[in-house]
Amino acid sequence: MSYQVLARKWRPRTFHELVGQEHVSRALVNALDQGRLHHAYLFTGTRGVGKTTLARILAKCLNCRQGVTSVPCGECETCREIDEGRFVDLIEVDAASRTKVEDTRELLDNVQYAPTQGRYKVYLIDEVHMLSTHSFNALLKTLEEPPPHVKFLLATTDPQKLPVTVLSRCLQFTLKNMPPERVVGHLTHILEAESVAFDEQALWLLGKAAEGSMRDALSLTDQAIAFGQGEVRHVDVAAMLGTLDHRHLLALAEALAEIDAARVLQEVASLAEQGPDFGAILDDLAGVFHRLTIAQMVPDALDNGHGDRDTLLPLAARFTAEDVQLYYQIALQGRGDMESAPDPRTALEMTLLRMLAFRPQGVPKPPQTPLPIRGSAENEAPAAAPSSAPAPNPPASTVAPSSGEPSRPETQAPAASDSSLAADDSGEETPHELPETAAPEVETPTVAEETPPLVADVPDDAADAALEDEAQRQADAAGVADVDDAPPWALDDAPAPVASEAPAAVPEPPAMDAAADVDEPDPEPDPEPEPEPEPEPETPAPVVATHESGAFDHARWLAVFESLALGGLTRNLAAHCIVEHDDGETLALRLDPSQGAMLADVHIERLTKALADQGVERRLNVTVEALPENLDTPRSQSERQARERHAQAVEALRRDPHIQMLEHDFGAHLLERSVTPTDGAASDA
Known part of the structure; x- marks a missing residue:
């Protein structure tokens, strides 16, 4: 016996053997069981999905010797002849080879005759969309009102080409593609x-x-x-x-997970040795990213399409959700750019390297820069040194300002012993020039060298004492007993206010007093220098630091959260965590299960670094478990505080007499959802 191919040997013989078209078989089975049979059926769908098979099964159900049934016996003579393709009352027509109107008329001439052996004469017209317009017109009348013993079964892969008049006369069933x-x-x-x-x-x-x-x-x-x-x-x-081994794609995805550009290029070189379609590689890689996203979001929905489910699940944990989304988008964009690339391999390599170059890095913590100090750039370092006493004058040759540097008004200069005159090595005194007569060749010290340090660099007690002593000295020189009674011009040489005070605290003297200060040296002796205080660290202390005897508890977690400088998905995950316990080495956090799918090692690393920057150096252990109702997460605390501020703002508006008047006189109504509280709104109200 000759070999029979699998497609013919395993062709379904009944509706119950049909695979993947339950929506069609259910409708036909119910129609056969209830006797509600139409005279024309149209089966549409792509090649190889079962259109002709359905038509033959239906013809067998209509003509089985056991009667019209949805379960033909398959043993009677009629069923065997239909299965073998030799039943005389099943007329199969290939419309692709019989497109002329003469062929259709010859076919319809035999419609009026009764069937020879079976119960119904069944016309199976395959690829019916190939018929000509005249053939369709010739078929319309018979298709609409055929004799009771005739059934039309039409099949096509392109139903759009059928006239609407034909479609309206048939029951249409669209067969699905096989997944x-x-x-x-x-x-x-x-x-x-x-x-x-x-x-x-x-x-x-x-x-x-x-x-x-x-x-x-x-x-x-x-x-x-x-x-x-x-x-x-x-x-x-x-x-x-001729398909690519799926293991190469997984190796390429692992190289991207490790952010190893060298390994990425090595994998591409290994693929190039097989002479593949580089566009197909990018398409398959986009498919891998799609499955990685499913593994992250809904792990149970991940199929075992390539037998790699157990490999993809741990691989998905090595990517962040934003990385996979970005890589997928870049892969699609790179696929479109391949046509204009110098060669496909170059396009593939550039697309993969672009994924690594543009991967999200998170929101870095901004560097802590010191406050700017007034004065020239050359003298910022001496001015920033913490000291309670004025710095001595350097030689004139080392403090000459640049020719383009403007001078400050004399009212802002500190009243140190050398504020008006600068002495050189020979002991001669060189008066300051006025701003409008300053010349580049005149070597004079700049104001910035004598500007007292900022409040952050000088202890408060020492700075206040120095200011009070100098103010009292100026008041004594002006003949005033109390410094509070001194006129403004008597305190011209008093130290200028520090950077944190408003400049308006020192009134500006008349112009002739400033000129007098320049022309005449200060007769008063220098004050005794204050002892130099211990320098303070330049960077501020962390907002929250764990004590040696205390643990980092949940209250501290809520207090320190806003200062962690987290961003993106990492901040969202941390905002849904609570602190379970801290043993000094490991900090245990519990994450809301609704956010568990997004948890990845990269977020734990970012959170660990952010806590270490705040003085909390711990190893993090994050578990996904239901949160207790009596504890606030940073997210729920923020939402609760927002609701409280909103309620306070609404209550403040309701107490406002103007709003009460509008409600009483004009029937106005306050829309509470439109109220937006601002900082201090509740207290100001």
Whole structure:
């Protein structure tokens, strides 16, 4: 006996054997069981999904010797003849080869005659969209009102080409494409029945290559059995189809997860040795990113399409959700750019390197820069040194300002002993020039060198004492007993206010007093220098630091959260955490299960670094578990505080007499949802 291909040998004989078209078989079975039969049916769908098979099963159900039934016996003479394709009352017409109107008229001339053997005369017209316009017009009247013993079964892969007049006369059923999962399941059943050894990964390759057609999948399986000498193995099927080994794609994804650009290029070089389609590689890589996203969001929904489910689940944990989304988008964009690239391999390499170059890095903590100090850039370092006494004058040759540097008004200069005159090494005194007569060749010290340090660099007590002593000295020189009674011009040489005070605290003297200060030296002796205080650290202390005897508890976690400078998904995850316990080395956090799918190692690393920057150096252990109702997360605390501020703002507006007047006189109504509280709104109200 000659060999029969799998597609013909395993063609479904009943509706119950049909695979993947339950929506069609259910409607036909119910119509047969209830006797509600239409005279014309139209089956549409892509190649190999079961259009002709459905028509033959329906013809068998209509003409079975057991009667009209949804379950034909398959043993009577009529059922066997239909299965073998030799039933005289089943007229199969290939419309692609009989497109002329004469062929259609010849076909319709026999419609009026009764069936020879069966109960119904069934006309099966395949690829009906190939008929000409005149053929459709000739068919319309008979298709609308055929004799009671005639049934029309039409099949087409392109229903858009059918006239609307034909579509309106038929019951249309659209058959679905076969998903790879359904194809693999059916192939597994067939190969087990045929006693053919196979690999599941090989079946997935066949299911994807079939592109929705079960007939194509069976034909490829026949080819794979012959190629593999009676077996269906993954290596053989990949070689037969010319597809890329899926393990290379996973290696490429692992290189991206490790952010290893050198390994990425090595994997591309290894792929190039096989002469693949680089565009197909990018398409398959985008498919990997799609499955990684599913593994992150809904792990249970991840299929075992390439037998790699156990590999993808841990690989998905090594990516952040934003990384996978960005890589997927770059892969799609790179696929479109391949046409204009110098060569496909260059386009692939640039697309992969672009993924690493533009991957999200999170929101870095801004550097803590010191406050700017008034004065020239050359003298910022001396001015920033913490000291309670004025710095001595340097030699004139080392403090000469640049020719383009403007001078400050004399009212802002500090009244140190050398504030008006600068002495050189010879002991001669050189008066300051006025701003409008300053020349580049005149070597004079700048005001910035004598500016007292900022409040942050000088202890408060020492700074206040120095200011009070100097003010009292100026008041004594002006003949005033109390410094509070001194006139403004008597305190011209008093120290200028520090940076944190408003400049308006020192009134500006008349212009002639400033000139007098320049012309005449200060007769008063220098004050005694204050002892130099211990320098303070330049950077401020952390907002929250754990004590040696105390643990980092949940209250501190809520207090320190806003100062962690987190951003993006890391901040969102941390905002849904509570502190369980702290043993001094490991800080245990509990995460809300609603955010558990987004948890990744990169977020734990960022949070660990942010806590260390605030003085909390711990190893983090984050578990996903339901949170207790009596504890606030940073997110819930922020929402609760926002609600409280909103309620206070609404209450303040309701107490406002103007709003009460509008409500009483004009019937106004306060829209509470439109109230936006501002900082201090509740207290100001």
